[in-house]
Amino acid sequence: MSMNQTLETIFSRSSYRGAFEGTPVPREDLTVILKAGIAAPSGCNRQTTSFVAVDDEALLSALKQIFPKPSCQSAPAWILVFTQEIEGVDGHCYHVQDYGAAMENMLLAIKSLGYETCWYEGNVRNCAKEIADLAGAPEECRLVCVLPVGVPADPLPEKKVKKAFEERAWFNGFGKQE
Numbered sequence: 001m002s003m004n005q006t007l008e009t010i011f012s013r014s015s016y017r018g019a020f021e022g023t024p025v026p027r028e029d030l031t032v033i034l035k036a037g038i039a040a041p042s043g044c045n046r047q048t049t050s051f052v053a054v055d056d057e058a059l060l061s062a063l064k065q066i067f068p069k070p071s072c073q074s075a076p077a078w079i080l081v082f083t084q085e086i087e088g089v090d091g092h093c094y095h096v097q098d099y100g101a102a103m104e105n106m107l108l109a110i111k112s113l114g115y116e117t118c119w120y121e122g123n124v125r126n127c128a129k130e131i132a133d134l135a136g137a138p139e140e141c142r143l144v145c146v147l148p149v150g151v152p153a154d155p156l157p158e159k160k161v162k163k164a165f166e167e168r169a170w171f172n173g174f175g176k177q178e
């Protein structure tokens with residue numbers, strides 16, 4: 001397989017749930033990560049996803065009390081991801097797809113800048129409103145995901161085994177490889 005930097009990043013990314021070094025994530029890097037989220041495609045270009053990067057120590061420690069996931073505690077920055085249910089011109093609301101695309105863009109940007117992260121969504125469901133309130137989010141913006149960001153302090157995990165190519169992808173029809 002011929003590789004370039006983008007493909008290297010895609011294939012080397014995995015969810016990191018270890019501790020982080022104290023090294024701060026510079027604003028410049030956080031801005032690039034947020035811009036990667038903003039650059040994602042969105043249904044009917046409704047751009048329903050919004051983002052808050054948190055690097056303020058007091059706010060971070062308050063958030064960490066609300067969402068005390070051990071693997072997020074040492075992260076020097078978090079990115080909070082919000083969605084808004086806005087209909088497209090076709091009457092369909094693509095907000096879930098929109099934030100999925102934004103998330104993947106940010107996961108790859110984070111990895112390519114030398115940081116690690118994990119997409120936390122299931123785990124934040126119960127405290128989403130509290131996190132959103134603390135971040136000053138307007139009522140129409142719902143918190144969906146949290147991304148801790150930082151330099152990893154632990155070894156990277158073994159990559160998750162993905163199902164075989166033949167089980168999930170084909171050419172010219174289901175089950176066909178030719």
Ligand SMILES: Cc1cc2nc3c(=O)[nH]c(=O)nc-3n(C[C@H](O)[C@H](O)[C@H](O)COP(=O)(O)O)c2cc1C
Pocket residue numbers: 013014015016017118119120121122123124159160
């Ligand atoms: C929609 C979504 C929600 C997720 N929520 C969580 C979560 O709450 N906690 C967690 O530890 N990982 C969460 N993850 C990360 C997945 O567990 C992880 O992507 C999956 O196990 C595959 O591993 P990989 O990212 O290393 O390829 C989530 C991922 C997605 C796409």
